[in-house]
Amino acid sequence: MAARDEARQILDRADASLLDVVDNLLTKGVVLSGDVVVGLAGVDLLYLRLSVLLCAADRIADVKRQ
């Protein structure tokens, strides 16, 4: 449960640059093992939240530019 809470906090606190890091590291890159996703608790939640938060990435970028 702690891992899921931590996963939620990652994206709740994310700025635009961390969203890109999450997108790059968890959904891109060479896949060498099918065990990667199931081996990381909370990643399923991250995927779901990432999709929602990327929708707000332009708003976050606006705030950073101001």
Added chain:
Amino acid sequence: MSHYVYAVLAEAPRGDAGAGLGAEPLRLVPIGGVLAVVGDMAAPPAVSPRTLQAHDAVVRRLAAAVDAILPVRFGTLLDGDTALADAIAGRAPRLREALALVAGREQMTLRVFGEAAAIDPVAPALNDLGPGARYLEDRRRRTRREAEVPELAPLRRRLDPLVRAEHSHRHDTPPLLASVYHLIERGRAPAYLDAVAAGAAALAPTRAVATGPWPPYAFAPEELE
């Protein structure tokens, strides 16, 4: 002890490979004509802002010290030398091909926001086709739209001279319409950002937000064989 894999390289980095996200020393393991960059770990790292950014920092440091790098997905822990060799050897030709593509290049990420462009209705001449043919035609158009991101058309003239390869992912969850990943020559990020800024007015009401440069995460082979 298991091997946590950070990246695949074409050649050894200039200087010391340094340490991994857990301060473990990094090693280069030659397999099938490529080099795997690994650190010894007992368990995969927890997912946290610190570990994600530390992993990214390791990849960025390696990228700065080599001409070609393929980042490996976060959390890839393989159980010993045999598992590492098995995981890479079978994919070595694809990895070498991908390394050649990314050599001397880096990634820019473009998030496209706005209202989705309508898909062209099926041409009247196709109305006489049966339901199967119409379905296939609709699917072909959707696939083409996924690949081309038509909302970006007003930017293409400015970006095309800079872009060497492109991958796109269509979200269709307005306001986020698509994420587009561009491979550009290293050092051209300022020109890319300038091109996006200069094309903003022509793109309106669609908006594009560019970030980067990043190591070429989106240009690494993903499929498991």
